Amino acid sequence: MKRRIFLTGTAATAASATAAWYYGGTQRAAAATGDPLTFPRDSCTTETRTVTTADGTDKTVTYRFWENVVYVADPVDPAHQCLNVQEPIEIDGRAVDASHAPVFFSIPLGGFLSGTPTGGTNPGGGFPGPTPTATPTAGGPLPPGAGDQGDNSALALAAGYIVVTSGARGRENVKDGTYYGKAPAALVDLKAALRYVHRNRGVLPGNPDRIITNGGSAGGNFSSMMGASVGSPLFDPYLREIGAAEASDAVFASAVFCPIIDLGNADKAYEWMFGSAELDGELVDRAASKELAAQFAEYQAALGLHGVGRFGRVTAANYDRYLLENYVRPAATSHLRALPEADRTAYLAANPFIEWSGDQASFSWDGYIAHIGRSRPVPAFDDKALSEPEPGYFGDETHNARHFTDFGLRYATGDRTARVDGDIPHKVMLTNPMTYLQQRNPRRARHWWLRIGTSDTTHSLTAITNLALKTQNLGDDVNLKMYWDGGHGANEDPGDLIRWMGDITGYTAG
Missing domain, CATH: 3.40.50.1820 (Alpha/Beta hydrolase fold, catalytic domain)
Incomplete structure (x- = not known):
């Protein structure tokens, strides 16, 4: 039987000893060396x-x-x-x-x-x-x-x-x-x-x-x-x-x-991608969605990211084409090629937005978005009810959840001058990988395996793609692939x- 001891303070003088007893022999062995940090x-x-x-x-x-x-x-x-x-x-x-x-x-x-x-x-x-x-x-x-x-x-x-x-x-x-x-x-x-x-x-x-x-x-x-x-x-x-x-x-x-x-910009990215999609059969607040999508355009322009090959700078105006050409259509093509002919014929009949010609899948961005829909409200992350996981992530010792963007707070309260708590901007910055990549952190990892499903509606595809773009622009080894019709958690090529x-x-x- 393991003896459970719970610590609530970070400066308890007996912390290492209690941790040792908590796990019995394994941790006692570490404590026996006189150094709780010895394996x-x-x-x-x-x-x-x-x-x-x-x-x-x-x-x-x-x-x-x-x-x-x-x-x-x-x-x-x-x-x-x-x-x-x-x-x-x-x-x-x-x-x-x-x-x-x-x-x-x-x-x-x-x-x-x-x-x-x-x-x-x-x-x-x-x-x-x-x-x-x-x-x-x-x-x-x-x-x-x-x-x-x-x-x-x-x-x-x-x-x-x-x-x-x-x-x-x-x-x-x-x-x-x-x-x-x-x-x-x-x-x-x-x-x-x-x-x-x-x-x-x-x-x-x-x-x-x-x-x-x-x-x-x-x-x-x-x-x-x-x-x-x-x-x-x-x-x-x-x-x-x-x-x-x-x-x-x-x-x-x-x-x-x-x-x-990239949680500080996640609501913006989500509306850029899913603003035209229905949630439970209805469109979300169009004014709020358009305002957030416009803010994403400003944010994306400030990143200054360049696409693979000769694509040039990736902006809100051409991001849909970049995703379609490099990841989404190739994912659909690979998926359909792998199907037996009868299954492929049935899939295409059920999804007429896809054109299959010359062993290649083609479709519009609007057709693709209509195919996958959306699963979050507006704002998608810093939501009005503080019921999504992310406001809980940015709570503090006495609050289970807090708004972490000015837009989310203002949308919830109706106060167009409201601002988030003073510690929030630092924590949002601290927990965003783009913070360190934009600073060209020389100690960063240089190899990246990035995967997502094309039907994952928990976040915009731009989030993982911006991560890929930035690391690629820095000269890192980046392997990004998307799985057609894959949901949240897809892992099709382990x-x-x-x-x-x-x-x-x-x-x-x-």
Whole structure:
């Protein structure tokens, strides 16, 4: 039986000792060294599991397993500020030395909610799972993976990678009426976990110079943040407060699925894309939608992003064409080509907005938007009722949810001069990967795996595409693909992710 001790302060003098008892032998071993930030190398179990790989092959993996290792010296909540480590030692009966393998850093968090490394908001220890058949609550938790084929962390383990799965605090965490997991708590925790991995180089198995983060939805926000904000001093005060290791938080690559990012501009982007679409059979407030879409045009122009090839600058006026030509139509074409002829004929008959000619799919932007519809109100993120996940993310110790844009606050109150609370702009800036990419952060990750479904209506496609455009413009290695008719959480080519990781790291299990 694990003894549960809950900490509400970040400066408790007995924090490391209570964290040690919380997890029994594993964390006691760390405490025995006199340093709560030393990885308990000798306190592990040996486990075996069968992983079904992307090609349908079953692999039997034997691995060392460290569970619920607290990664900070002064935890606020050790139930969430902990990580698991898996080190493969045998794959299909063949011994594997993964002591210097790349580290697959899994972020099993959704909806900006808290999570543990063994469950949390997206159980299964890895994101994402197989393509959902329907989009869940906008920005909320994703359906758990149904089997290992879609579980990226399981596939990484079967490929011989070290798998680190990190928990973190979240927006719903509350104790005695005080909320302690609001922004930027989850990001701070995840950075602390990265620091812990770096600090324990040579003790915790794996090569910290080759960390690949992985997350989707809110976890996609966090994965992109881990890659974009490496080395930012803006997080240092928060990290000191929880006793994070004095070490690097560098990552080598970031795998990002359907990210809920750029929240300060998310309402604008959503109306640019979905302003003409109906919600529950009706159009949303047209005046508000048009005002936000006009603000997106200004924002996009200020980014100054250039498209791939000879496309030139990507603006609100030509973004639909850029998406259609480079991602959306190619996704439809690939999907339709892969169907048996009878199924393709039936699909086209059911979707007459698609023209199929010369083995290519063609359709208009308006036809595509009518096909997918919209799933959020206006404003889509900073909503009037404060019922979406994002206002909850930007709550504070005494407020469960707060408006985080002036537009959202003014729309809700009718006061055209209202302004958000004074701490909000800093937190919105702090939690946006574009902040650090616009500053050309030289310490950022240089490899990006970006995926989203074309029927994912939780965010505008411009959010992930701007992330791709900016990193491409900076000269990074960027692999962006969209899945036709894929919903929120789609992951249709997990085998390609594993091959990509091998290509960029040069690693094969030996």
